Amino acid sequence: MSESDFILLQMRGITKRFPGVVALQDVHLSLQAGEVLALMGENGAGKSTLMKILGGAHQPDAGEIFIARKPITLHGIADAKRQGIALIHQELMLAPNLDIAGNIFLGNEKNAGSTCAWLDRSGMRKRADALLKRVGLDLPSSTPVSRLTAGQMQMVEIAKALSQNARIIIMDEPTSSLTLGEARQLFKIIADLRKGGIGVVYISHRMEEVLQVADRITVLRDGKWVGDLSAAEATQEKIVAMMVGRPLSAWFPDRMARIAGEVILEVSELVVPGAGAGVSFDVRKGEIFGFAGLVGSGRTELMEVLFGIHAPLAGAMRLTGQSYSPNGARDAIDRGVYLAPEDRKRNGLVLPMSVAQNISLPNIANYGGRAWTLMRAKEKKVAEQEVSRMRIKTDSVTRKVVNLSGGNQQKVVLGKWLAMQPKVLILDEPTRGIDVGAKAEIYRHMAALAQSGIAIIMVSSDMEEVLGMSDRVAVMHERRIERILPREEATQERIAALMTGALR
Amino acid sequence: MRRELGMLVALLVLCGALWWSNPNFVGQSNVFNTTRQISMLGILSIGSAFVIITGGIDLSVGSMVGLTGVILAKISSNAEGGMGEPLWIGIIVAMAIALLIGLAQGLLITRVNLQPFIVTLGGMLTLRGVSQTIVHGGNVSFSAFRNFANTSIFHINGEPAFPLLLLILVGVAIVSAYLLHFTVFGRYIYAIGGNRDAAEYSGIPVKNVETLTYVISAGLAGVAGICYTSYIQQMDQNVGVAFELSAIAACVLGGCSLRGGEGAVIGVLIGTALMKVIEDGLDMFQLIYHDSRGRAHFWKPDDNWKYIVIGAVILIAVILDQVVHLFQQRRRTRAAGAMAAAPSAFPVVEVAK
Numbered sequence: 001m002s003e004s005d006f007i008l009l010q011m012r013g014i015t016k017r018f019p020g021v022v023a024l025q026d027v028h029l030s031l032q033a034g035e036v037l038a039l040m041g042e043n044g045a046g047k048s049t050l051m052k053i054l055g056g057a058h059q060p061d062a063g064e065i066f067i068a069r070k071p072i073t074l075h076g077i078a079d080a081k082r083q084g085i086a087l088i089h090q091e092l093m094l095a096p097n098l099d100i101a102g103n104i105f106l107g108n109e110k111n112a113g114s115t116c117a118w119l120d121r122s123g124m125r126k127r128a129d130a131l132l133k134r135v136g137l138d139l140p141s142s143t144p145v146s147r148l149t150a151g152q153m154q155m156v157e158i159a160k161a162l163s164q165n166a167r168i169i170i171m172d173e174p175t176s177s178l179t180l181g182e183a184r185q186l187f188k189i190i191a192d193l194r195k196g197g198i199g200v201v202y203i204s205h206r207m208e209e210v211l212q213v214a215d216r217i218t219v220l221r222d223g224k225w226v227g228d229l230s231a232a233e234a235t236q237e238k239i240v241a242m243m244v245g246r247p248l249s250a251w252f253p254d255r256m257a258r259i260a261g262e263v264i265l266e267v268s269e270l271v272v273p274g275a276g277a278g279v280s281f282d283v284r285k286g287e288i289f290g291f292a293g294l295v296g297s298g299r300t301e302l303m304e305v306l307f308g309i310h311a312p313l314a315g316a317m318r319l320t321g322q323s324y325s326p327n328g329a330r331d332a333i334d335r336g337v338y339l340a341p342e343d344r345k346r347n348g349l350v351l352p353m354s355v356a357q358n359i360s361l362p363n364i365a366n367y368g369g370r371a372w373t374l375m376r377a378k379e380k381k382v383a384e385q386e387v388s389r390m391r392i393k394t395d396s397v398t399r400k401v402v403n404l405s406g407g408n409q410q411k412v413v414l415g416k417w418l419a420m421q422p423k424v425l426i427l428d429e430p431t432r433g434i435d436v437g438a439k440a441e442i443y444r445h446m447a448a449l450a451q452s453g454i455a456i457i458m459v460s461s462d463m464e465e466v467l468g469m470s471d472r473v474a475v476m477h478e479r480r481i482e483r484i485l486p487r488e489e490a491t492q493e494r495i496a497a498l499m500t501g502a503l504r
Numbered sequence: 505m506r507r508e509l510g511m512l513v514a515l516l517v518l519c520g521a522l523w524w525s526n527p528n529f530v531g532q533s534n535v536f537n538t539t540r541q542i543s544m545l546g547i548l549s550i551g552s553a554f555v556i557i558t559g560g561i562d563l564s565v566g567s568m569v570g571l572t573g574v575i576l577a578k579i580s581s582n583a584e585g586g587m588g589e590p591l592w593i594g595i596i597v598a599m600a601i602a603l604l605i606g607l608a609q610g611l612l613i614t615r616v617n618l619q620p621f622i623v624t625l626g627g628m629l630t631l632r633g634v635s636q637t638i639v640h641g642g643n644v645s646f647s648a649f650r651n652f653a654n655t656s657i658f659h660i661n662g663e664p665a666f667p668l669l670l671l672i673l674v675g676v677a678i679v680s681a682y683l684l685h686f687t688v689f690g691r692y693i694y695a696i697g698g699n700r701d702a703a704e705y706s707g708i709p710v711k712n713v714e715t716l717t718y719v720i721s722a723g724l725a726g727v728a729g730i731c732y733t734s735y736i737q738q739m740d741q742n743v744g745v746a747f748e749l750s751a752i753a754a755c756v757l758g759g760c761s762l763r764g765g766e767g768a769v770i771g772v773l774i775g776t777a778l779m780k781v782i783e784d785g786l787d788m789f790q791l792i793y794h795d796s797r798g799r800a801h802f803w804k805p806d807d808n809w810k811y812i813v814i815g816a817v818i819l820i821a822v823i824l825d826q827v828v829h830l831f832q833q834r835r836r837t838r839a840a841g842a843m844a845a846a847p848s849a850f851p852v853v854e855v856a857k
Contacts, residue, residue, distance in 0.1 A: 032654050309705070330707035339705065347705045350698035352765050361695055362706040372687040416706070 152183025261285030396471025407438025551724030559764025572729030606722025697764030
C-alpha cells in the first residue's frame, strides 16, 4: 500500500512545561494518511496537552512538527486549521441556536461563495448538504442544531472538519456521549474517512472500541512516550500494562496497623440520577474507602447524592444504623457527613473571603452570639487552630483564600470540615492540582483522621493515590460499581482493566 | 475600603469646589434640602445593596417608591381622589403591599429559578402600571402629610438644620451595617455573593437568604416611598421613575460589584451623597469672569449636563477600580511565578483542565 506509506504528520521530541511541572517530555507521534491512530493513557498522562499542541492551542517548549514532511510551526488555532488539522472536542462546540449549515461554516462564512458582507445562506446550505451526505447524516442542513442528538452533532462536527479541508482529524473521546448505534455509525464514517486518505487521531479510554477502530496505538504515561503497538499485536492486557506500569512512590503513610470498625454508612441499591442501576456498598469506622474510575464514570454524582446535593432516584442509605436521606447539604452536614468537592474553587471555597471566614462557613450558625452578633474572636481562634493543625501556609487567618496556593486552599477546605465533628468525610479528588509536598501532608492527615475513627470516602483518578491510601477500592465504570476490591487484591492492572470495562 | 476612600475624596473635593464657587452651597436651606434628598435615595440604595451583594439585581424599586406613595396618598389623603382614612392605615397597607411584592419577586427568583433581572423588570413595569391605574393619569394631592419631610430635629438661627429624614437614614444605615457586617445573616449574604455554589455546599440556606434580600429591598423602597410622598405631596404616575438606576449607580459608586460579594453600607452612603451632590449641586456651580470692559459675568454649567457628569463619574470610578485590580493581580502572578521558579521541594502543579 504505497498510499498509506505517506506520512501525514510527525511530532518529534515534543516537550511542554507548565509552571513547576513537565506535562510532556520528548514525546513522539506519527500518523500516516488513511490511518487511525489511537492515543491512550491515564487521566493526566498528557494526551490532551499533546493534542492541544497539535491543535495550535499550546506552543511546545521543544520539539518539531512535520506535516507532509515539511517542518511547521503552529502559532495558534487558526494556523492549525490552515494546515488541515481539525480537533473535535469531547464537549461538542456547536452553537445550538444556529442551523447545521450555519454551524458548519461558522467562522468560515466567506468560503460559502459570498465575498460581500451578506450571508449567502443558500450557497452554504447547498455545500452543507453535500457534506452531510458524505458523513451519512440524512437531514436537511437547515435543521437547527438544538434538535439533533449527540450522535448527529458529532456528524456535524466531522462535516465541519471536512468543510475546512482537514487532512488530520483529532477526536477526543468521541463516543462518550453516543449510544451504541450512533457509535457504530461513527465507526463507519471513520472507515470512510480513512479510505479518503484522512488521518484520524482517536483518543479514548474504551478498550474494545480502540481495538476495533485503530490501526495503531500510541501509549503515553506521565507525559512520556511509552511505546507504539500495531493493531495486530495489541491486546487489552498489553495496553493496560503500558498505561500504568510505574512503581508506587513512598509518600504514603504506613496504613497496615489498622482494624476496621463497625459500619457507619450503608448504601443499598442507590440509583444516582443518570444511572441505570443501583450501587451498594458500606463504609466502616476508621476506613479509607476509595473510588476509582474514569472521569465521567459517575463517582462525583454519587458523592453529591451522599452529601444531599441531589436526591437519589431509588435506594436507601443508613448512617450509624439510622435511616439517612439528606435533603440538601445542610441536612448532611448536620448528620456529620461532609464533602470536600472535586472542584474546590467552584464548590469548596468562597475565594474572595478570608481563611477564617471560609473555615467558619459551614458552621457559621454556631458563631452567633447575643443579638445575632457574629463572634469574630471565636471565629479567629478556631481558624488559627485549624491553620496550625493543617499547617496552612498563610501569614494571617484574615488573608483572602484566593491568594493561597492550591495545596493550601485544599487544606482550608479540609480545615473547615475538621473544625466540626465529621462522621463520614468524603474527599473528591483530594490532591488534584496540588504539589507533592502538600499531597504527602494531606495523606498523613487522612491516615490520622481514619485512625481517629472517621470513615473516609476518597474519590481519586490518581492510581497511585487509590492504591496507596485505600483500604478497599470500589471501581466504577459507566455509573456502576464494577467491583469492590480489598487492599490485598487491588492492583494497578486490575483496577485499570475494571474501570475501562476490559474486565467484567 | 479602597473604593470607599476614593469616593470619599471625590465627594469632599466636589463639595469643596462647589463651596468655593458658590457659598450658597453650604447655606443652611440648601444643605437641609440636599440632605433630605440624600436621605431618601440612601434608604433606597441600602435596600438595593442587600440584593446586589448577593449577586442579584432589583429593578423594581423605583416603581415600588411610586406605588407605595400612590397607595398611601390614595388611602390617607383628604384631598380629591383620596379616601381620607387615618395615616397609619395608609402606611401599614403600603408597607404590607411592598413587603409582599418583594417576597413574591424573591420566591420567583429563588424557587422558580428565574433571572433576577427579568423578574424585577417585570415587577418594574407591572407596578408602574398599577400606579397609573390607581391615579388614572391624574394625581392625588397629599399636602397634609408635608410636615413629616419638613420636620427638623433641631434648628439653627430659627432655621431647620437636621431633617427627620436624615435620622431615618442613619437608623436604617446602622441597622443594615449591623446586619451586613456583624451578624451571621450578613456573612451568609457575602458568602452567597462570593460563591453561590460553595455557600450551597457549606449548608447555607441560599434560597431563603436570597429571598429575604428582595423583601428587604422592597421594604426599604416602601420606606423611601413614604418619605418621598411627604416630600413632594403630589403623587402622580411618574413618581420614582428611574430611581432604581440611581440606587444601583449609588451602590456601584460606593464599591459594590454587580458580580456580588463586595460592598459596604458606608460606601453606599458615600456613593449616594456623591450622586445627589452632583445632581443637585451642579446648578449651583458658577465661575465669575470679567469681560474686556471689566463687567462681571457668571458662567454656569448647563443643567442638562448632570447626567453626563454622573455617567462619566461612574465610568471613571469603575475604570480606575479595574486598573488598580489588574495591577494588583499582575503583582500577585509575578510573586507566584517567582515562588514557582525558586528551587523548591514542592513544585507547583498546574490544574489540568
